[in-house]
Amino acid sequence: MSTIVNRRDVDFYLDEMFDLGSLLASDRYSEHDRESISAILDLCQSMAEEEFLPCAAEHDENEPVFQDGQAITPDSLKACLKAFVEAGLPAATFDHDLGGMQLPVMVANFMQGIFQAANAPAVGYVFLTSSNAHMLQACGSEALRERYLPPLVEGRWFGTMCLSEPHAGSSLSDIRCMAEPVGDGSHKLTGTKMWISGGEQDISENIVHMVLARTPDAPPGVKGISLFLVPKIRVEEDGSLGEPNNIALAGLNHKMGQRGTTNTLLNFGEGVIVWVTSWGRKTKASKICST
Numbered sequence: 001m002s003t004i005v006n007r008r009d010v011d012f013y014l015d016e017m018f019d020l021g022s023l024l025a026s027d028r029y030s031e032h033d034r035e036s037i038s039a040i041l042d043l044c045q046s047m048a049e050e051e052f053l054p055c056a057a058e059h060d061e062n063e064p065v066f067q068d069g070q071a072i073t074p075d076s077l078k079a080c081l082k083a084f085v086e087a088g089l090p091a092a093t094f095d096h097d098l099g100g101m102q103l104p105v106m107v108a109n110f111m112q113g114i115f116q117a118a119n120a121p122a123v124g125y126v127f128l129t130s131s132n133a134h135m136l137q138a139c140g141s142e143a144l145r146e147r148y149l150p151p152l153v154e155g156r157w158f159g160t161m162c163l164s165e166p167h168a169g170s171s172l173s174d175i176r177c178m179a180e181p182v183g184d185g186s187h188k189l190t191g192t193k194m195w196i197s198g199g200e201q202d203i204s205e206n207i208v209h210m211v212l213a214r215t216p217d218a219p220p221g222v223k224g225i226s227l228f229l230v231p232k233i234r235v236e237e238d239g240s241l242g243e244p245n246n247i248a249l250a251g252l253n254h255k256m257g258q259r260g261t262t263n264t265l266l267n268f269g270e271g272v273i274v275w276v277t278s279w280g281r282k283t284k285a286s287k288i289c290s291t
């Protein structure tokens, strides 16, 4: 018997409580049926039990370490996430035209639950990435989506959310991170973000930070907060990686649980910043350019 999931419960929720059948009858999910959904859950369960669960205690005992300005994660953590990415699971809920599996979010939530039961801190990186990519898909300009979404959906790059600052957690209206326009649609961003999960790691090729900051003319309070897409490594027009984007890992925070997911203090310098959209204000398109 599985120690991480009761599949009879999962089936009960999917079929009896949430009526997955009627969802699968819609055009959007026409490539899936109940059998293929069970096969995907089988795959998740075996990967969670065979790859993620056996090293969960190790990840808890050996949290990532800060070394020469970098966060070094255990090899077994990298191996788990490599298997997850190679199985195409980061693309679970994304559209077919993005290379996604176009699964119902309800099914993806059960997939997520199975992995979290096995080793939540390990999958923290990829589920943060999924949320980050969904927000980019919903709010980003076409140019940003074209450049950043495919590697996030493939799981080659991971994503974060950078809201909190050392003096501002719940009170986000007090954030001080400043983004100054350079006149071509991009911004220079300076400031410090605290408690950022997955803010630095040595697992993915790049990290896409979604950063809350103010512009110089912003009104006070939450209405003055904008959202910026800030890559760890700058991305060239052809999608290849360029120079580091001047984001320094100032330190790792130590936690009592979920220790496999790095928790970071990040200093943003004056790198090339890509503007996504204003928060709570009218959405505009943006373009990528250098200072």
Ligand SMILES: Cc1cc2nc3c(=O)[nH]c(=O)nc-3n(C[C@H](O)[C@H](O)[C@H](O)COP(=O)(O)OP(=O)(O)OC[C@H]3O[C@@H](n4cnc5c(N)ncnc54)[C@H](O)[C@@H]3O)c2cc1C
Pocket (backbone or CB within 6 Å): 160, 161, 162, 163, 164, 167, 168, 169, 170, 171, 194, 195, 196, 197, 198, 255, 258, 263
């Ligand atoms: C494991 C972990 C991972 C995190 N990952 C991220 C991340 O990836 N990105 C990110 O941006 N942040 C992250 N955070 C930060 C997290 O979002 C903040 O901790 C959270 O917003 C609370 O802020 P704070 O810690 O400053 O607490 P405070 O805001 O100082 O709150 C302290 C206490 O006061 C209460 N409180 C606060 N305001 C009020 C109010 N107005 N009325 C009544 N009670 C109130 C709170 O409920 C809480 O009990 C992470 C935190 C942890 C612990």
